[in-house]
Amino acid sequence: MRRRNLLGVAAAAGVVGATTTYGGGSTAAIAAPGAPPLDPTDWSSVRAQFAISPDLAHLSTYVFAPHPASVRASIAQHRAGLDADPSGYLHENGGRLDQAAAAAAADYLGSRISDIAFTDSTTMGLGLLYGGLRLRRGDEVLTTEHEFYSTHEALRLRAQRDGVAVRRVRLYADPAKASTDEIVGNLIRGVTRRTKVVAVTWVHSSTGVKLPIQAIARALRGRGVLLCVDGVHGFGAEEADPAELGCDFLVSGCHKWVLGPRGTGLVWGSAAGWARYAPVIPTYDGRSIGAWLGLPGDPAPPGQAATPGGFHTFEHRWALAEAFAFHKAIGQDRVAARTRELATALKAGLAGIRGLKLATPKSPHLSAGVVCCEVPGINVDEAVARLRELKVVASSTPYRPSLLRFGATIINNEADVEATLKAVRTLV
Ligand SMILES: Cc1ncc(COP(=O)(O)O)c(C=O)c1O
Structure with missing residues (x-):
């Protein structure tokens, strides 16, 4: 099979295209029937893009997101195409739409497509990350008492599997009175020579405390420790540029503050981070399938290699492009x-x-x-x-x-x- 033909197979399998491209584009806004045109400078127009019931004050849309009109329209369009001709629609559009969603995410994160893996949720991202980091028996992961279930459990499962040690520290006594010095001091005091990973959460869903990630990254510099962040309650609420934050991995769902398609998420990794990660679930990237078929060519870059393969809810993954475009339009x-x-x-x-x-x-x-x-x-x-x-x-x-x-x-x-x-x- 020639490589070009393989990419046809790969596109039919819904895999990301074989070239590593850089962020900077997203799909043009899809018209959303039934919704007024978006005026991104007017918050009432932003609110009107959502179909949430008007008789309630929704102070929990960040728990599980409603979709803005452009995301609903995009999902509906792809779903109709897939329902009419599943393999034909996938074959014709899969590569292009995967690429558009990845480019929009990269543009939003200010990063390269090749640094981003796509998942179905924060929990899936955390499970893949803490399951796949290259660690030896006795290496230690330092985490905190403030993590959500998903981080604690992913690390417990990892420790159970191969003897990686996990330790927890408390970062603050009273959340309302927490300070940067208290948080960074308590964390750094917990770091030992065996610590290879620090696993924290950007914004605690237990208290609302936002960790000073930049200060933590600065304090960890030169210690050979990977800083891994569950970013779900910052991503879409804060200006999230992971390189600026200084972390090695930022894991998030896109169905909370991003208000993106339900069942979507991502893992952003730095070059140093991905270098210490081994994929857990086979990807559907054409380069990996090509290598399996014995064809010559470059391996998949880290983000694509870490994106779990298998068919999934493509209409939601593809509509991610619209979710990021919505945030970009507003700023x-x-x-x-x-x-x-x-x-x-x-x-x-x-x-x-x-x-x-x-x-x-x-x-x-x-x-x-x-x-x-x-x-x-x-x-x-x-x-x-x-x-x-x-x-x-x-x-x-x-x-x-x-x-x-x-x-x-x-x-x-x-x-x-x-x-x-x-x-x-x-x-x-
Ligand atoms: C800090 C934190 N991390 C992860 C999650 C799980 O997110 P997801 O449903 O995207 O897996 C939650 C809450 O649901 C959370 O509060």
Whole structure:
């Protein structure tokens, strides 16, 4: 089989094209029937792109995202094509659409396509990463007590499999009073000569604390330690340039703050990071399939080699291009500023409610869009249920202790914040 023909097979298999290209483009916006045209400078127009029920204040869209109109239209278009002629649509369009989604992600991250692996979720990315890092028995992963289940469990499974040691440190005593010095100091004191990986989370979904990733990266420099970050509650809420953050891996779902297609995610890795990673699930990249067939050619670059193969929900993966284009149209800096503005208003209002304890730091240097609080005297799940009766959608944190949690994304407005504060006042 000639290489050109192989790429036809690869395209039919929905694999990324064989050339490593660099970010800088995404597909043109797909017209979204039924939605008003997007005016990216007008937050009410941004909100109108979503089909969320208007009678609720949705303060939890970051938990699992609603899709903007352009993403819905893109999914519908590809689904119709796949339903009409599954293998034909895939063969004709797969390579091009994979490439467009990858280029849009690379453009958003300010990175190369070859540095990004695509997954179905944050959890899948964390499982692949912590399962695939090249570590020896006795090497140590230093993590924290603040991680979500997915990181703790991925590391427990890794330790169980091959004897890698995992240790946890506590980064702050009281989240509301956390400081950069306290966080970095506690982490660095935990690093030993055996530490090869530091596994942290950018924004804690337990408390809303945002870690000073740049300061942590600086403190780890020269120690030969990979800095791996679960970035899901920063990605799409903050300006996320992983190279600027200074981490080696940034793992995220795209179905939280990015408001992208449900069931999508990615792993960004630095050159140093990918050099210490071995893929876990066979990729469908044409170069890897070519090597399996004994054909000459370059190997797949790290991101594509780490992207799990197998057919999957292509219509969602391909619609990622529209999700990133939506953020780009609004401006990543404006998205971050709006998220900060609404979170700040929410925190100020909650802090003013007597009897309620705000757990998230007020400073935007140590917080992002996640806002957590304690309401003494009421069970958190009961508080969430009572808020829903008052048409406010909040969540309880899946940690011990569990806190009441909110997060305003770019679909929200000041009225949602006001409605939330009014409803919370009835709980105390
Ligand atoms: C910090 C953190 N990481 C990972 C996840 C899991 O994300 P996903 O559903 O994309 O796997 C969550 C919450 O759901 C989370 O809060």
